[in-house]
Amino acid sequence: MGFHCLFIFYVVILLSLSSSYENTILNQTAFFTLLKTSLSGNTFSDWDGTNVCSYTGITCNDNGYVVKINVSGRNLLGRFPENICSYLPHLKTLNIGHNDIHGGFPYSITNCSLLQELITTHTSLVGELPDFSPMKSLRLLDLSSCSYSGKFPVSFINLTNLEVMNLNENGG
Ligand SMILES: *[C@@H]1O[C@H](CO)[C@@H](O)[C@H](O)[C@H]1NC(C)=O
Ligand SMILES: *[C@@H]1O[C@H](CO)[C@@H](O)[C@H](O)[C@H]1NC(C)=O
Ligand SMILES: *[C@@H]1O[C@H](CO)[C@@H](O)[C@H](O)[C@H]1NC(C)=O
Ligand SMILES: *[C@@H]1O[C@H](CO)[C@@H](O)[C@H](O)[C@H]1NC(C)=O
16 A cells, blocks of 8 residues: 555545544434423523533533433433434433433333443333343443332343342332
8 A cells, every 4th residue: 555545544534533423422412402302391491502511410521422411300301212322322321310201111221332320210110121131331220219010120130240230119
């Protein structure tokens, strides 16, 4: 490969890297727009502008990727949107507890292979729990005080990083 070919090769690599970065940033903004339309509450007034990293309860890493969402106790009402990790592929912590979020467990969360902490405590979520096996990074799973029912999720034995699991107070 001559110098020119190599140069063009690098430019192509750089262009494709930066466009996937931009897509992820666009996806992040799209997710929060979706969240605001899926849920209501009096809490989104401070979620202003397109820089989602500045929103209350949202944490980004140094590259500007969302790694943590904590909307615990923010009077949110509605259904949680599907496919969160196709929008936020770097998500490590999701805390939606103490809100009036209803519907079934959002099964698509099992696609969040990097998620370490999932907290839905004190929500109105109902129904059967999914096969958690794909969520290899989970360390903390707090699904207490919801209305989940059905079989105990034995798939947790596949979660080798799991340190805390709380399923207390699920009516069923
Ligand atoms: C989430 O936010 C709540 C309320 O602001 C706080 O009490 C809690 O410690 C936070 N949890 C996490 C995992 O950051
Ligand atoms: C996010 O961006 C990628 C391109 O990097 C695209 O393929 C994907 O469909 C987007 N995800 C969503 C949920 O829009
Ligand atoms: C996980 O993601 C794939 C690809 O985006 C999708 O086809 C599949 O339905 C998702 N699984 C769940 C449980 O949502
Ligand atoms: C553990 O994971 C394997 C492979 O994904 C799967 O076949 C098996 O059913 C899982 N075990 C449980 C108890 O879910």
